[in-house]
Amino acid sequence: MAVARPCGTYDESYAKDMAIVRTRLQWIILVVGLIFLLSLPLFLGGRWLNLLNLIGISLIAVHGLNILTGYCGQISLGQAAFMAVGAYTSGVLTAKLGFPFWVALPCAALSAGVVGLIFGLPSLRVKGFYLAMATLAAQFIIPALISHPLEGITNGVRSLVVPVPKLGQMAFTSPQSMFYIIIPIAVLMTFFAKNLVRTGVGRAFIAIRDNDLAAEVQGVNVFRYKLLAFFICSVYAGVAGCLWAHWMRAINPDHFTLMDSIWYVGMMIVGGMGSTAGAVFGVAFLRILDELTKVGVMWLSGIFVAWAAFLQAALGPIVYGLVIILFIVFEPRGLAHRWEIFKASYRLRPFAY
Amino acid sequence: MNKRSFSMLVVAVVVLALVLMPIVSCKAPAPPSVAKPDKVVIHHFGDLSGPYAGITAPIVTGFKDFAEWFNTEGGGIDGVPIVDMFRDTGGKLDAALAAYAAFKESKPYPIVNMLYGSAESEALRERYIEDKIFCFTNSPSPTCIYPPGYEFSTIPSYTDSMGAFIDWVTNVWAKKTGQKVKLAILTWDSTYGRAIMVDETRNYAKSKGVEIVYEGVYGMRDLDVSTQMTAIKAAGANWVYDNTLAHGPKVVSGAAAALGMLNKNLYDTTPGMIHRATGPWGTDESAVMLLGDLAEGMVGPRSFASWSMPEVEGIAAAIAAADKHNRASKERVMGYLAAWSEVYTICYGMNKAVKEAGWENLNGETLRAQFLKLKGFSPQGMTKYTFTADKPEPTQTRILQVQGGKLLPITDWVTCPDLRPAQYKK
Numbered sequence: 001m002a003v004a005r006p007c008g009t010y011d012e013s014y015a016k017d018m019a020i021v022r023t024r025l026q027w028i029i030l031v032v033g034l035i036f037l038l039s040l041p042l043f044l045g046g047r048w049l050n051l052l053n054l055i056g057i058s059l060i061a062v063h064g065l066n067i068l069t070g071y072c073g074q075i076s077l078g079q080a081a082f083m084a085v086g087a088y089t090s091g092v093l094t095a096k097l098g099f100p101f102w103v104a105l106p107c108a109a110l111s112a113g114v115v116g117l118i119f120g121l122p123s124l125r126v127k128g129f130y131l132a133m134a135t136l137a138a139q140f141i142i143p144a145l146i147s148h149p150l151e152g153i154t155n156g157v158r159s160l161v162v163p164v165p166k167l168g169q170m171a172f173t174s175p176q177s178m179f180y181i182i183i184p185i186a187v188l189m190t191f192f193a194k195n196l197v198r199t200g201v202g203r204a205f206i207a208i209r210d211n212d213l214a215a216e217v218q219g220v221n222v223f224r225y226k227l228l229a230f231f232i233c234s235v236y237a238g239v240a241g242c243l244w245a246h247w248m249r250a251i252n253p254d255h256f257t258l259m260d261s262i263w264y265v266g267m268m269i270v271g272g273m274g275s276t277a278g279a280v281f282g283v284a285f286l287r288i289l290d291e292l293t294k295v296g297v298m299w300l301s302g303i304f305v306a307w308a309a310f311l312q313a314a315l316g317p318i319v320y321g322l323v324i325i326l327f328i329v330f331e332p333r334g335l336a337h338r339w340e341i342f343k344a345s346y347r348l349r350p351f352a353y
Numbered sequence: 354m355n356k357r358s359f360s361m362l363v364v365a366v367v368v369l370a371l372v373l374m375p376i377v378s379c380k381a382p383a384p385p386s387v388a389k390p391d392k393v394v395i396h397h398f399g400d401l402s403g404p405y406a407g408i409t410a411p412i413v414t415g416f417k418d419f420a421e422w423f424n425t426e427g428g429g430i431d432g433v434p435i436v437d438m439f440r441d442t443g444g445k446l447d448a449a450l451a452a453y454a455a456f457k458e459s460k461p462y463p464i465v466n467m468l469y470g471s472a473e474s475e476a477l478r479e480r481y482i483e484d485k486i487f488c489f490t491n492s493p494s495p496t497c498i499y500p501p502g503y504e505f506s507t508i509p510s511y512t513d514s515m516g517a518f519i520d521w522v523t524n525v526w527a528k529k530t531g532q533k534v535k536l537a538i539l540t541w542d543s544t545y546g547r548a549i550m551v552d553e554t555r556n557y558a559k560s561k562g563v564e565i566v567y568e569g570v571y572g573m574r575d576l577d578v579s580t581q582m583t584a585i586k587a588a589g590a591n592w593v594y595d596n597t598l599a600h601g602p603k604v605v606s607g608a609a610a611a612l613g614m615l616n617k618n619l620y621d622t623t624p625g626m627i628h629r630a631t632g633p634w635g636t637d638e639s640a641v642m643l644l645g646d647l648a649e650g651m652v653g654p655r656s657f658a659s660w661s662m663p664e665v666e667g668i669a670a671a672i673a674a675a676d677k678h679n680r681a682s683k684e685r686v687m688g689y690l691a692a693w694s695e696v697y698t699i700c701y702g703m704n705k706a707v708k709e710a711g712w713e714n715l716n717g718e719t720l721r722a723q724f725l726k727l728k729g730f731s732p733q734g735m736t737k738y739t740f741t742a743d744k745p746e747p748t749q750t751r752i753l754q755v756q757g758g759k760l761l762p763i764t765d766w767v768t769c770p771d772l773r774p775a776q777y778k779k
Contacts, residue, residue, distance in 0.1 A: 031365075034365070034366060034369065035369065038366070038369045045454070045458050046455075046457060047454040047455040047458060050447075050451045050454040051451060054447045054450075054451070147547075156547075157543070157544045157547040157548070158494070158496055158544070158548075158551075159472075159475040159494070159496040161475075161479075161496060164479075173479075173483055175454055184366045184367060188366060247450075248446060248450070248476045249476060249478075249479050249480075250475040250478065250496060252472060252475070252544055253544075254472060254543060255446055255472065290448075291451065294440075294441065294448070297441070298440070312401045312402070312439070312441050313401045313402050313406055313410065313441075316402055316441065316443070317443070
């Protein structure tokens with residue numbers, strides 16, 4: 001879909017054409033939105049802040065996946081495993097070696113990035129489903145390494161207790177305080193993802209996704225950029241894993257399952273692949289839907305007491321699954337596409353097209 | 354957005370976060386209730402829509418039936434009825450954390466919580482300590498309960514339970530048959546399953562003259578372990594022990610039966626045949642039902658009475674309650690009885706705390722103190738609870754055996770060997 005500018009907005013330079021935030025109104029919305037977002041703990045209870053924290057962590061992981069799959073066209077089914085690398089790196093550094101969280105965080109990102117590079121190596125030779133199978137290997141190899149050969153440092157199948165982050169004397173123990181670590185990082189990584197795709201690197205990713213042979217003919221070093229995409233994707237996963245570990249305070253290989261990796265892909269598809277806003281929409285939609293079905297089921301269980309057991313056990317997953325199926329059928333291009341239609345219709349109003 | 358704008362945005366986000374964070378963190382905690390309430394809510398979370406749903410469902414049923422029985426026949430807590438509040442986690446940790454956040458915000462401030470899974474018990478451990486909320490967990494994972502805090506285990510740890518089995522198999526079985534115990538460990542490849550594959554159990558087995566000839570794992574969804582059983586046979590094992598539940602024991606027994614190795618006669622020592630033992634959650638009526646004829650002869654440590662012991666006061670009451678509500682056979686399993694005895698114990702502790710210090714002082718801290726006073730406490734004869742400040746897990750169990758489709762004790766109450774991780778022993 002062609003990008004429609006608001007009336008009276010002209011791109012007079014390349015910088016303006018590429019700007020993420022173009023107009024005064026967009027700046028105002030951004031600043032007010034950020035203030036609103038960061039002041040949410042003043043109004044919301046722990047339950048909803050927990051949900052926002054979860055959305056923040058998932059968002060970081062899905063942004064990484066979106067850069068790899070949505071922009072560079074390389075499928076990965078190992079995102080949860082790369083999160084495990086970040087989680088365990090940070091967990092071991094803080095719990096066993098006494099590193100502060102703020103040092104462990106970049107180390108976690110870097111270690112996950114390096115591991116992602118290794119699992120990205122097959123991308124030179126294989127594509128599509130074959131690459132998916134190659135990255136699937138990460139989902140088996142990494143938890144197995146954590147559980148067995150590295151048991152001495154990771155605690156293996158016994159959970160590793162991870163300390164809470166600290167800033168001076170302040171310990172980040174509550175959902176409110178963790179919100180101020182997770183959400184700013186999620187916001188900044190969202191901007192980084194948005195910024196990345198308009199750089200030369202981002203354009204190279206898109207060229208590879210659209211036609212890797214054509215990209216190579218044009219001088220794009222396909223192997224280098226594919227590996228770079230894997231590295232960036234895994235760095236995002238590492239950050240998400242690190243935040244997960246310090247938010248949960250205990251980590252175990254069972255936390256990072258293939259099912260989680262698949263859900264991250266699902267979030268990306270529901271939101272719309274190849275769109276930063278799509279990742280935000282997809283994560284928020286599925287996480288909030290999950291929470292709302294739980295609330296709905298509890299409410300219905302109170303009304304239909306005789307069916308409470310059935311409702312609690314089955315209704316949530318059924319509703320959740322049905323909504324996703326219907327959504328995929330009626331909006332296969334994702335929520336981001338719906339958002340673009342909405343924006344275009346707003347800008348072109350009163351014209352239909 | 355150019356570089357300068359982006360940098361400004363980064364600074365703005367960080368500054369705003371730093372300004373707002375202390376304001377939010379200074380929110381006052383919810384004050385405890387002081388007046389006698391019209392009901393006492395006991396919260397519990399568990400997996401009712403995920404992989405452990407089959408285990409959790411009878412626990413939830415048992416909890417509800419006990420609550421009704423306790424409110425009508427047990428007199429409530431100082432006359433106040435109890436109400437259960439269950440939250441489904443689907444076996445997901447983030448859902449457990451969300452459930453905890455909602456639970457913590459409930460009014461009046463919560464006193465006690467019950468948990469059924471290891472992952473959530475481990476993740477919430479420190480939060481219970483910070484929030485001074487007592488937790489009675491069905492997971493005796495060392496990470497949950499050590500160093501001792503506000504989480505107490507409802508059953509002896511998996512290592513202690515296996516230790517009790519090792520004691521029995523060496524003191525009774527080996528002496529009666531004159532055979533050396535050659536033990537194979539074949540268990541689930543999960544935190545729960547692998548909890549017994551630790552140096553504490555290996556060293557204890559060795560000290561008792563038990564030779565561990567094989568250690569292996571299988572996936573929770575694996576339905577065939579013939580390869581592992583063939584290796585076990587080649588290793589010359591005469592016992593196989595698993596720490597699984599539900600369909601887990603059936604997978605092991607099914608493979609043993611298919612290979613012609615299954616020994617149902619406890620004291621038979623035919624070479625190449627194997628006896629089976631399972632962990633405390635596998636010694637369950639639901640596993641026996643799934644196993645059918647294959648269950649015969651299987652043994653295991655279990656700290657709760659079974660449905661086949663109607664002479665036990667709590668079992669008689671549970672049978673009457675289950676009959677009254679027409680509970681299906683799939684609900685008449687160990688989970689139901691576990692919930693019954695655990696909630697009974699919580700109510701007992703609350704009653705004592707109220708009598709000693711009044712409603713105004715009933716909180717997680719005083720309930721924890723009451724639990725530390727439990728020495729050999731037997732809730733209606735269902736189990737035995739002894740807790741100490743350095744060991745917040747029960748210490749006694751019994752060995753049960755499947756005889757004619759019934760789970761019956763073949764030992765009296767025995768004290769489990771102390772096989773907790775060395776760093777937590779005084």
